[in-house]
Amino acid sequence: MVSIPIALEGQRHEVIVGAGASSEAPALAAGRDRVAILADRRVAALHGPLIDGASTLEVDAGEPLKSMDGLAQVLDFCAAAGLSRGSLLVAYGGGTVGDLGGLAASLFKRGLDVLQVPTTLLAQVDASVGGKTAINLPAGKNLAGSFHQPAGVLCDTALLATLSDAEFSSGLGEVIKTSIIGGEAALGQTEELMGSLIERDPRALTAVVEACVRVKAQVVVSDPEERGPRRALNLGHTFAHAIESAAGYGAVPHGVAVGVGLGLAARAAEATCGAPSELTERTVLLLERAGLPSSLGALRGVYGLEERLTPAALRAGLAHDKKGAVGAPEFVLARGAGDVIMGQPLDEDLLAELLA
Amino acid sequence: MVSIPIALEGQRHEVIVGAGASSEAPALAAGRDRVAILADRRVAALHGPLIDGASTLEVDAGEPLKSMDGLAQVLDFCAAAGLSRGSLLVAYGGGTVGDLGGLAASLFKRGLDVLQVPTTLLAQVDASVGGKTAINLPAGKNLAGSFHQPAGVLCDTALLATLSDAEFSSGLGEVIKTSIIGGEAALGQTEELMGSLIERDPRALTAVVEACVRVKAQVVVSDPEERGPRRALNLGHTFAHAIESAAGYGAVPHGVAVGVGLGLAARAAEATCGAPSELTERTVLLLERAGLPSSLGALRGVYGLEERLTPAALRAGLAHDKKGAVGAPEFVLARGAGDVIMGQPLDEDLLAELLA
Numbered sequence: 093m094v095s096i097p098i099a100l101e102g103q104r105h106e107v108i109v110g111a112g113a114s115s116e117a118p119a120l121a122a123g124r125d126r127v128a129i130l131a132d133r134r135v136a137a138l139h140g141p142l143i144d145g146a147s148t149l150e151v152d153a154g155e156p157l158k159s160m161d162g163l164a165q166v167l168d169f170c171a172a173a174g175l176s177r178g179s180l181l182v183a184y185g186g187g188t189v190g191d192l193g194g195l196a197a198s199l200f201k202r203g204l205d206v207l208q209v210p211t212t213l214l215a216q217v218d219a220s221v222g223g224k225t226a227i228n229l230p231a232g233k234n235l236a237g238s239f240h241q242p243a244g245v246l247c248d249t250a251l252l253a254t255l256s257d258a259e260f261s262s263g264l265g266e267v268i269k270t271s272i273i274g275g276e277a278a279l280g281q282t283e284e285l286m287g288s289l290i291e292r293d294p295r296a297l298t299a300v301v302e303a304c305v306r307v308k309a310q311v312v313v314s315d316p317e318e319r320g321p322r323r324a325l326n327l328g329h330t331f332a333h334a335i336e337s338a339a340g341y342g343a344v345p346h347g348v349a350v351g352v353g354l355g356l357a358a359r360a361a362e363a364t365c366g367a368p369s370e371l372t373e374r375t376v377l378l379l380e381r382a383g384l385p386s387s388l389g390a391l392r393g394v395y396g397l398e399e400r401l402t403p404a405a406l407r408a409g410l411a412h413d414k415k416g417a418v419g420a421p422e423f424v425l426a427r428g429a430g431d432v433i434m435g436q437p438l439d440e441d442l443l444a445e446l447l448a
Numbered sequence: 449m450v451s452i453p454i455a456l457e458g459q460r461h462e463v464i465v466g467a468g469a470s471s472e473a474p475a476l477a478a479g480r481d482r483v484a485i486l487a488d489r490r491v492a493a494l495h496g497p498l499i500d501g502a503s504t505l506e507v508d509a510g511e512p513l514k515s516m517d518g519l520a521q522v523l524d525f526c527a528a529a530g531l532s533r534g535s536l537l538v539a540y541g542g543g544t545v546g547d548l549g550g551l552a553a554s555l556f557k558r559g560l561d562v563l564q565v566p567t568t569l570l571a572q573v574d575a576s577v578g579g580k581t582a583i584n585l586p587a588g589k590n591l592a593g594s595f596h597q598p599a600g601v602l603c604d605t606a607l608l609a610t611l612s613d614a615e616f617s618s619g620l621g622e623v624i625k626t627s628i629i630g631g632e633a634a635l636g637q638t639e640e641l642m643g644s645l646i647e648r649d650p651r652a653l654t655a656v657v658e659a660c661v662r663v664k665a666q667v668v669v670s671d672p673e674e675r676g677p678r679r680a681l682n683l684g685h686t687f688a689h690a691i692e693s694a695a696g697y698g699a700v701p702h703g704v705a706v707g708v709g710l711g712l713a714a715r716a717a718e719a720t721c722g723a724p725s726e727l728t729e730r731t732v733l734l735l736e737r738a739g740l741p742s743s744l745g746a747l748r749g750v751y752g753l754e755e756r757l758t759p760a761a762l763r764a765g766l767a768h769d770k771k772g773a774v775g776a777p778e779f780v781l782a783r784g785a786g787d788v789i790m791g792q793p794l795d796e797d798l799l800a801e802l803l804a
Contacts, residue, residue: 160516160523164516167592171585198594200592202580202593203594228522229527231524236558237555237558238554378539
């Protein structure tokens, strides 16, 4: 197991990565006046309780959980569990559980500590670092949330063994994104290990999750509130959010949408800022090896979403981009491995070609 | 008009106090890509729109507004108004509008700026400084919220002319509390000006609001996240929250409950930590001059709440104190003007006597 220290917003915590990392939970919860757990029902059934005797709210993971109703349910649970500001809330599940649990923790009594125990590959490499929390609004995904750094993060790679192939592949979409942002060393390692990753080799998983956490931590520490460099992490995400919006939230797994977004961003970078075609090819090959669609055409076919993922619906989805100014979606593009640029405008002709 | 600079959590903003301060709103909103206003319907009808052409959501002020449903409504309004992270949300109303607007602003797209334009005396002297936001949960008042410093605060004392006598008196409860915390100079000024305050003399109002803002700012700046000294501001509040909880939220105005809380805290301070009886007498006299009950007996009579404000219900309400550890309410007591102590335990016999 490795421990990666993260110092953010005057706080310091550790991300522990490795097979068996979740067994550290009881030690991290020791000394708290109360401990409560928000758990994915399926994860709790497969892997058992994290901490004996803690009040637990089991929920059905997924995008519908990230709603105002879901938030109300968790806040009421915190009240019923009698949590004080010195208590600990544990979020035990994938990204939706972590996002909701983190938001509830940031709000209950104006803020209590949260221990994140992400149980999907997507959440371990992405949601676990940076302290972003969110729920969806009827108007769009992740439209309400906070920045709330966790008291600790346990990325137990042994838990990934029980993920479905679809969930696992979705996580590989974020792995590929983070590797491109990280630079040649990270991208090369992911290319080298992709065969072992697909077989869920524990050592390969730990190496890649660790590398992704380090890349993300480096970017996030430089910009905790996402006002500048942190936006690099949105590589492919403006397209991905448009896809998820047009498909209906939850219809396309986030990492799958990110994968297609990476393919589109690579083509956009080639067309507008001189990115080499080799980077597009490496991206597409990695996506294919990971079992992910790399184009809208492939995505539409795989998910039977031809009627929803129309160019017009996707263009409308882009207009809702949360990070840009009103009406101006912000694209993040890679000119090379480790060379990400932000704020690139794309003209309507190119957008039409990409979204066709 | 006076301008009081407040530097908190790496941000700096000004609190502008005086008759006509709200006319500064258009200038403060200039340069934003979008501006939206959350307005108390009654205030908007009496005093007109703050900023011409801004999207406005008019709401009925009051404790029921501070709910998950109210929060959902304001967040959906922010989305419908097309706000970006660079936009401005204006909270134009009393404390409930400010608390809800501030919370929605802190959450929408993980945080946009809020301009607070408090329109009640209570909100001008209390809620306007410190960046606390909140909604109520079924389990208790202000149980979910955030710390979100405003981009600016406009305390327009001319707006106080249209408050009902009950609303105005309630605000005087917080004025008296803040004056005791501030020390002999602040307390003496409030005693000197109480006659003019009751007549809503604009100069007296501006002087007292300014003094209260300065006292509160001084305490808050030393402890933005309320981990230590800021708890001094909760003088009388543990009792007040128990009263509001037992009465049913909204049945007793907050400042009225605080007034009774000050009376109880003064008696507790006399009994346990050597506070002079003179301070209790000054407190009670100020409350009476302000038209506020200073004892539970008087409160029960005025509001006809004999059946709800029973000793047992009040004792149960104390157990829900948000600031203390599990099950241990934290009392804040004044040993003298400007000499506030925290963490004082009160034994059950004394509590029984106070709550009788």
